[in-house]
Amino acid sequence: MRRLFSGIQPTGDIHLGNYLGAIANWVELARTHEAFFCIVDYHAITIDYEPPEMATRVGRSAAMLMAAGLGPGNCRLFVQSAVPEHTELAWVLASCTAYGALGRMTQFKDKSAQHQDNVNAGLFTYPVLQTADIALYKAQVVPVGEDQEQHLELAREVLRRFNARFGETFPEPLSARTPAARVLGLDGHAKMSKSLDNHIALAHEPEEVRRRLRGAYTDPARLTRKDPGNPDICNIYSFHGFFSPPEVRQRIARECRDATIGCADCKLLVADAMEARLGPIRARYHELVGPRSAEVGEFLRASAEEARSIARATMDEVRSRLGLFR
Numbered sequence: 001m002r003r004l005f006s007g008i009q010p011t012g013d014i015h016l017g018n019y020l021g022a023i024a025n026w027v028e029l030a031r032t033h034e035a036f037f038c039i040v041d042y043h044a045i046t047i048d049y050e051p052p053e054m055a056t057r058v059g060r061s062a063a064m065l066m067a068a069g070l071g072p073g074n075c076r077l078f079v080q081s082a083v084p085e086h087t088e089l090a091w092v093l094a095s096c097t098a099y100g101a102l103g104r105m106t107q108f109k110d111k112s113a114q115h116q117d118n119v120n121a122g123l124f125t126y127p128v129l130q131t132a133d134i135a136l137y138k139a140q141v142v143p144v145g146e147d148q149e150q151h152l153e154l155a156r157e158v159l160r161r162f163n164a165r166f167g168e169t170f171p172e173p174l175s176a177r178t179p180a181a182r183v184l185g186l187d188g189h190a191k192m193s194k195s196l197d198n199h200i201a202l203a204h205e206p207e208e209v210r211r212r213l214r215g216a217y218t219d220p221a222r223l224t225r226k227d228p229g230n231p232d233i234c235n236i237y238s239f240h241g242f243f244s245p246p247e248v249r250q251r252i253a254r255e256c257r258d259a260t261i262g263c264a265d266c267k268l269l270v271a272d273a274m275e276a277r278l279g280p281i282r283a284r285y286h287e288l289v290g291p292r293s294a295e296v297g298e299f300l301r302a303s304a305e306e307a308r309s310i311a312r313a314t315m316d317e318v319r320s321r322l323g324l325f326r
Helices: 016-029 051-067 085-094 097-101 106-114 119-135 147-168 206-214 235-243 246-257 264-288 293-322
Strands: 003-009 034-039 076-079 141-144 174-177
Touching: 003 119, 016 034, 016 141, 034 051, 051 264, 051 293, 076 293, 085 119, 085 147, 085 293, 097 119, 097 147, 106 119, 106 147, 106 235, 119 147, 119 206, 141 206, 147 174, 206 264, 235 246, 235 264, 246 264, 264 293
Parallel strands: 003 034, 003 141, 034 076, 141 174
Antiparallel strands: none
16 A cells, blocks of 8 residues: 555644545545554644643544544554654755745745744744655655645655655655645635634534534625525535535525525534534544543554654665765
């Protein structure tokens, strides 16, 4: 099987955008790949955060990933800082990364605008550490959303440059685009985000999900319930595309267009469809942060040991390629 790598920041509050845009796809890909998934805590320190909260965020993120279907039977799941070779390889690859290429990264520009009081070197070199994350395991496939495609192309460029200078060492990773390339938030405009509070968290109880959906953006042309709508431009209808069966989607689309169903009704239906799929995940999550929490720590530790064994071998090869003293 081809080896696959991907990472997620430890927000501790994984939301629908994370699930639909990455995690659900990871679970499917793990069936057909040798999969490595990483909670990237070193990436997370590039923006302001509260240090006492980091361990809790990591634990909750790991528990939710396991609840969603990633476990000992189909992947390795570990914490980035548990494998120090990630940052060691990042320093090596920084010597093969053009300064101008980093400056062109769209995400750096976006993050700099969002965090104007903390535009640090870590934000600038973020893609180099991402490249090291992938290369350390010689991953051949990387699942990405549209916002990360630019970073993956840079990774290929950096690894190509390393191979040309020091000898063939790393494969150039291919992208596996997620079916849900971009999940909009409840405002219907921006990407779903915890910081923008336009999200639905996987841990939210049904009452909170319904409360958030009540105020969600829909078709702006439907000023009253009697106005016909266009489901093709309605963000709530896009959620039906992820959670409702085809026959329900077809009925909702028809009734929206002839105004026999209102936006409030449509939101209640999607809330029920979400609960049918996400309710079992939430139940498993509460077990994994409660009575079964030891399982999370054990899986992270065992996965980190396997990951570090591969990482050490990679770094031995890299040092040899570089001609470093041994």
